[in-house]
Amino acid sequence: MNKKHNFSAGPCILPQEVFEKSAQAILDFNGIGLSLLEISHRSKDFVAVMDEARAIVKRLMNLGDDYEVLYLGGGASLQFAMVPYNLMKEGGKAAYLDTGTWAAGAIKEAKKLGSVDVVGSSKEENYSFIPKDYAVGSEYDYFHCTSNNTIYGTQMKSFPEVDTLMVCDMSSDIFSRQLDFSKFDLIYAGAQKNMGPAGVTLVVIKKEILGKTGRENMLSILDYSQHIAKESMYNTPPVFPVYASLLTLQYLEKNGGIAAAEERNEAKAKLLYDEIDRNPLFETFCVKEDRSLMNVSFKITDESKKEEFDTAWKAAGISGLNGHRSLGGYRASLYNALTIESVQVLVDVMKSIK
Secondary structure, X not given: OOOOEEOOOOOOOOOHHHHHHHHHHHHOOOOOOOOOOOOOOOOHHHHHHHHHHHHHHHHHHOOOOOEEEEEEOOHHHHHHHHHHHHHOOOOOEEEEEEOOHHHHHHHHHHOOOOEEEEEEEOXXXXXXXXXXXXXXXXXXXXXXXXXXXXOOXXXXXXXXXXXXXXXXXXXXXXXXXXXXXXXXXXXXXXHHHOOOOOOOEEEEEEHHHOOOOOOOOOOHHHOHHHHHHOOOOOOOOOHHHHHHHHHHHHHHHHOOHHHHHHHHHHHHHHHHHHHHHHOOOEEEOOOHHHEOOOEEEEEEXXXXXXXXXXXXXXXXXXXXXXXXXXXXXXXXXXXOOOOHHHHHHHHHHHHHOO
């Protein structure tokens, strides 16, 4: 098979080992003569998968028993609604940081459930930077931010001190860098950006923050407490994505964990950004200090060279480099499983355009 250099923003590149083990599990899971796709999610074989998939998250994040880990359906977009539904008090309000399309989507949904203050936004500057001059006080039920913005190529390099709960959408940079995860009361992430295939969303939540909204007769399927009580299997879970995510996290753990992944990611990003800064044919969309380690969004400065560049990177076996339709240009996603050798191929192509 002619394996391409996959720079797709998601669904993302995964380790080859994960593909191979997942494929075997589809044919015969654990040697039981049945496919992973046809066994009961209540069987001991899959319960063991779910238990370890939840446990490994806490090991990697260095979190204790005061946190719970859930694997849910509905994508990160469902969390745009579940977060305010579970955390915004009746008559209360929440603070949101607007740093891109997905942050704006979270704001839109939260406004349907209560009052929202946008405490900082870079929308008027086409989301080219991360707002920093803002404060979040105790009058808010929680503060919501998006750690990495896939479309615009920006990333929060630090997180504010807030006098309320801290909620973060880490869909596109989870497990890519070391953080004090205990600083967050709730983290959610669609798996397909950095930790598995599409179809499952990770939620990491501090249990003590639940049940304080005053909302009565909560819809069970939207209630985090119900999912916790049923150990992430309130309804039939997305079995295959959970298993593939577990394999991805096991691969990460045995290859040095988050610290080693961060070192590799910084090297990949430096290699590409150095070429963009050196080469006058290319430039990023965002300010330098907020550049993402995961998603490098850039454009070509001489449109007459675009056809030559497009032909060259496609001929080099590169896939998924086109920018988001709302921004244009190009986007190289440097997720954990992408090798620095693939980044070098792209850099060599960029150098070849004169």
